Amino acid sequence: MSQQSETLQLFLSHRPELLRQANRITRDRAQAEDVLQEAWLRFRAVLAERQMDEPLGYLSRIVRNLALDSARRSGLENRLFQNEGDADLLQVPSEAPSQEAAVISESELRVVEHALALMPERMRVAVRMHRIEGFKLKDIAEHLAISVTSAHGLVAEGVARCRTALRDRL
Structure with a gap:
């Protein structure tokens, strides 16, 4: 079995656990899925360059860090744009005179x-x-x-x- 096949097998066998880990941090299933995709791409790129003793630990750390970054970014976006919903459209003044x-x-x-x-x-x-x-x-x-x-x-x-x-x- 090649290294790429082993890497994929490792990822797929631990995917549900990694998804739960990302979901606990992001509190959003879709966001957790995005984190897992990004983690896979980064993990595969690093393994193509070097060999690791603990690939699962490294993959888990990537997922954790990406999930934290994603949660922070979502929190910031929510704070910045919380007042820019549909309710604000009702407060836009009309160009017509009163x-x-x-x-x-x-x-x-x-x-x-x-x-x-x-x-x-x-x-x-x-x-x-x-x-x-x-x-x-x-x-x-x-x-x-x-x-x-x-x-x-x-x-x-x-x-x-x-x-x-x-x-x-x-």
Whole structure:
């Protein structure tokens, strides 16, 4: 019988005992199975390089050390990620505004729309183009056939009126 066959026979004959040893430490059957697989790979690699007097003792030590490492790693992962379950998904804030914020925004929008309606035509157009539609002052000036400075003045005055209307509402 070759050394590889003897090694495999040793492992297989003591596998249930080694599995119980790993399971006692990890307290997880699947994890214990993983430990045993890793232990077998390491044990076989070491035996390919050298001869041992107590291969079963060495294999048992490998299983014990790997099981301890695995249990420590699981404990650390549980501590790090214990609050990251499905319950946390319920605490993720929604991107939608709250009902209160929506009502306040609608109310503010009505006040701003009323303030815009009271503005002179050119000022209303300048504010809408700049603040709502995103046009540059240069484009507003061309559209209204006025200077950029005048366009800036119209927008600034219109925004000031909207702010005053909102402030007065409170």
